[in-house]
Amino acid sequence: MKNRLEEIRKQQGITQEELASVLEVSRQTIGSLENGRYNPSILLAFKIARYFGMKIEDIFIYEEDQ
Amino acid sequence: MKSTKYLLILAAGVLLFAGGFILLRLITEPEGMMKALPFILIGIGCGTFGYGLGETVRIITLKKRPDLAKQLAIETNDERNQAINNLAKAKAFDITIYVFAALLLAFALMGTEMMVIIPLVVGYLFIVCFRIYYQCRLAKKM
Numbered sequence: 001m002k003n004r005l006e007e008i009r010k011q012q013g014i015t016q017e018e019l020a021s022v023l024e025v026s027r028q029t030i031g032s033l034e035n036g037r038y039n040p041s042i043l044l045a046f047k048i049a050r051y052f053g054m055k056i057e058d059i060f061i062y063e064e065d066q
Numbered sequence: 067m068k069s070t071k072y073l074l075i076l077a078a079g080v081l082l083f084a085g086g087f088i089l090l091r092l093i094t095e096p097e098g099m100m101k102a103l104p105f106i107l108i109g110i111g112c113g114t115f116g117y118g119l120g121e122t123v124r125i126i127t128l129k130k131r132p133d134l135a136k137q138l139a140i141e142t143n144d145e146r147n148q149a150i151n152n153l154a155k156a157k158a159f160d161i162t163i164y165v166f167a168a169l170l171l172a173f174a175l176m177g178t179e180m181m182v183i184i185p186l187v188v189g190y191l192f193i194v195c196f197r198i199y200y201q202c203r204l205a206k207k208m
Contacts, residue, residue, distance in 0.1 A: 028146065029146040
């Protein structure tokens with residue numbers, strides 16, 4: 001699953017460490033999410049979306065062929 | 067977190083070690099189980115002592131460093147870390163099934179006594195059954 005997390009985070013001027021601290025996850029998790037190596041749980045996806053004041057589908061892009 | 071529990075574990079380790087050492091000194095001509103018991107007590111005692119000491123030091127250190135405690139809690143509860151941990155455990159279990167089966171086969175071919183093979187087979191079957199039981203239980207629950 002692709003996502004716009006890195007783009008949105010940089011737009012808001014937040015570091016990976018700061019985002020990780022707010023979401024109470026490790027910095028490595030943020031890095032893995034941004035690289036698309038790890039897909040978040042629905043809870044974490046909601047937390048991220050809520051933090052940025054967006055919908056989940058604005059951040060995470062669902063692709064049919066996976 | 068209370069360090070009292072781990073201090074008790076530490077003390078139990080010392081007692082087990084001391085017990086094993088005393089048995090080793092007192093029994094000059096051991097027979098049967100007593101041949102191995104002192105060494106088992108010393109071994110378990112050392113392990114318990116090490117575990118208790120490590121945990122006590124960890125708790126004391128984390129009390130002094132709340133920032134480190136928070137970071138450790140985040141690392142422990144991090145969903146990716148948990149997923150990695152669970153996947154690693156699942157892989158290790160898969161390997162265990164094959165390794166254990168190979169060992170059983172090797173023991174059987176070497177003509178090892180039934181006293182050894184039967185408990186191993188029972189243990190192997192127990193592990194397999196336990197997996198199936200949990201699979202059914204979790205299927206109902208989730």
